[in-house]
Amino acid sequence: MGIMTELIIKNLSARVEGKEILRDVNLTVRGGEIHALMGPNGAGKSTLGNVLIGHPNYEITGGSIKLDGVELVGKYPEERARAGLYLAFQSPVAIPGVKLSAFLRTAYKNLHPEEKLSVNDFYKLVSSHLKKVGLDESFMSRSVNDGFSGGERKRLEILQMVILRPKIIVLDEIDSGLDVDALGLISDEILQFFNDQTAFLIVTHYQRILKRIDPQFVHVLMNGKIAKEGDRELALRIENEGYDWIRGN
């Protein structure tokens, strides 16, 4: 039996450009669990993802983020990545001239220094997963996200996840911009990757991804606070009724 994977977010508050976005957020995610994070636009969902990975534009004003007992607040993004945290960005940025192959290999070496995979074996691994997420091999020599469509960017986020093998994964609206077939491919990759040492926090507005990747826990973020928690029934009710009934509480 391996070590338990556990992310504990306690009383987390954060602001962007002086504006308080998260207030006292509490959330625990353990290996083998799938969580959905829902909430109206502007509730702070993407902020939570960015705060977790240590984006420098987001300032933590209180609380803690512990991954397997290690405090991540105050740590650099790369240290958090090494601890096993991963964010699939909602709008991944294009980086002209930075070749996917070189970038991914550097990232992989940093995150798994103990694994001595030859360049060829590494590329074979990447190639096989490129196919699985529906991208052809030519993407390997393209610049990261540069000239990619919205859907291609999302596929690449999942590809990176599979190659880099993080433990706690935040998927920020991974379903937006994907057609039904692409969503199917991506979901299969996610489910194949999922095990009792990994956990997902799926940020979404829609049922269509939650139908494929069934969450045991659903959290609703409103005005920077967790306003409601429940199971998949909660997600269904939101799909049918919106958020007003929670606001009314």
Add this chain to the structure above:
Amino acid sequence: MEIQNMSKDEEIEKLLESVKNITSKKSDWEFKDSFKPQYTTGKGLNRKVVEEISDIKNEPDWMRRIRLKALEIFEAKPVPTWGPDLSGIDWENISYYNKPGDSNTNSWDDVPEMIKDTFQKLGIPEMEQKYLAGSVAQYESEGVYHSLRKVWEDKGVVFMDLDSAIREHPDLVKQYFCKAVPITDNKFAALNGAVWSGGSFLYVPKGVHIDMPLQTYFRMNNEGTGQFEHTIVVADEGSSVHYIEGCTAPRWDKNSLHSAIVEIYVNKNAKARYTSVQNWSKSVYNMPTKRAWVEENGQMEWVGGSLGSKVTMLYPSSYLRGPHASASNLNISLAGPGTVKDTGAKALHFAPYTTSKIVAKSISIEDGKAIYRGLLRINKGAVESKSHVQCDALLINDESASYTFPHDEIYEPTATFGHEASVGKIGTEELTYLRSRGLSEDEASSMIVLGFLDDVMREIPMEFAIEMNRLIKMEMSKMGAVG
């Protein structure tokens, strides 16, 4: 297709590893050695010093006369004030000629131990074995080593330091010496004319195509010295050649001066490529004058990487003298903290159907200043000539700066020319994205910088790309905080 990509990447990775292994672990080229020159003219410059240099070299009279004339011109010309501040050049405290020793040999075994050690740390003998058709090594003012593979020697190729060439091929040298760059050209060219020492002479006979590059490596070692090499490359009719220069110096406090002349003659239907990687220490004023004369249907390619130095003023120029002559400049400048890179290119179209292409990329770090300064001249009668200039700047920090001063003189109505310029700043989003995948800040920023250079790197020789790659990564990792 991918397999090819993979193996190329793998090859680059292996080469990078091997480069790492053969260079000193400590801080690469910044090591100093305690070698003292065997002879020096001491500090300062006057007629006596120039005569002394000429005496030591036991030169023909015509050369001595050029030196003395050049000294007069140097003394008469004011220090240029239209560019970066040059007031830090301490003319009186520079020693203008420093002879490392007596030997100039074609066997590394005969090079004095300490100097040999220096070049070994820089990986020169190993490079020579692997990639080069010939090699010259200069230490302070004189060449200490030269070699040329027999196959090229047999075809009449001449490659040696200029001093030796004057002794062995006086007529050939005289034909080209200071023709493209006359001693009247500018103050620094005049200075070079007066005190020049070392540099290379490369002559490629008609129709000879040298398929491996030839390299000269310049090393400055002692502080407060000047290095004034004069290099001449002649690609005779229908020949082709690739000549590479590398330069380094250790880190000093006292300012030093490097003022070279490079003259390249691309004759009819010939092709010459000149690649240089300059990585001087941050106390060096680097003021070379580089020029190519390109005759009918000749092709000249300048590839330059300018790192280090305190101030660099460098504008390799191409004089397109014959119909259908062409020139391209690819230049990468890195302006580190406290440094000024005033670099660019000149293209002068004198003949019909000539083309020039200039791509300049600069990176400014902290308060580093990168300036593009260029001249494009298309004379009347240079019908249907074409030119394209592209300059891109990347600023790493808020206080980093970049300026562009293109200057166009177009006198021919049928000529076409275009300019493109861009300035970008390294972004938090890009950095954070890469870091969130486990890359350190250094790795992320050097990857973004190299990405910015990618389109140039694709067009340049692989060994050069690797060296630039390595140097930029080192420069970025010294930076610490970025953004």
